[in-house]
Amino acid sequence: MFAATEQFMLERGSENFTLRDVSKRGEVSIGSIYLRFKSKDNLVREVIAHQLERVAHDEREMLIRAIGESPNLSDYIPRYVAAYAEMLRTHAPFLRLIMERAQRDPLVAEPGKETARRSEQSSTEAMLRYRHEFGGEDHELKANAAYQIIFSTLARYLSLGSVAETQIESEWASLKTELGRMTLAYLKQDL
Incomplete structure (x- = not known):
């Protein structure tokens, strides 16, 4: 089923x-x-719940790998951005369906929001492992802002929560690289 x-x-x-x-x-x-x-609604909700668990699992595994392979912030950020981008891209077809359903179904919206909150928290905490390399003083604010920028940029490109846009494959590779470089520069900047 x-x-x-x-x-x-x-x-x-x-x-x-x-x-x-x-x-x-x-x-x-x-x-x-x-x-x-x-009902069909209940079946669809169960499938969505299962998909949200897959997303959370894949994200945890991705973070563990990225941290394990990154002795410093300069290694971690580009690796994280590239891996997170591909993880989102893999799940994008279902994430689009989940976001569409969440607009009209509170029984999908709430677990979806919780998954998003956990994603934000775990990604921010992972960045903060390298806080000693951050510039400035409010490291939590910087890590959270960096996550928001990364997610928003990737979500827009992947048309998560919006009408599908034209995607150009060559732009995807460049986007991941430049997004990693911009985020790293922002985190290290002494503002």
Whole structure:
């Protein structure tokens, strides 16, 4: 049921499918679906919850790798930006669907907001491991601002939460590189 629902959501870029479609592809009776989930909305919410767990897991793993491979801020920031960008890009098709659903469904909006808060917190804390290399005084403010800039830039490029924009592959590589360089310069600047 889960796999079939995920496939339909990704293939169609929407929730434009029926439980009969899920039943047929998943080779399970409609009665079994209703017995377990009561409605299509509940099934979709469970699939979304599962996807949010995947995003959180992948982000944790990405942060662990980036920190483990980075003895200093100059190594960490470009590595983090590149890895975070690719992690978001991998999950972008589902993140778009989740954000669209969250606009009208509080049972999706709240877990989505919590996932976003955890992402912000863990990314900011990871940057703060290198605070001794930051310029200026308010390191928490700088790390949080850096995360907001990174996420906002990548989310816009990936059309998360907005209408899809034209994406040019060569711009993606350049965007990741320059975003890493700008963020590093900002964090080290003595402001």
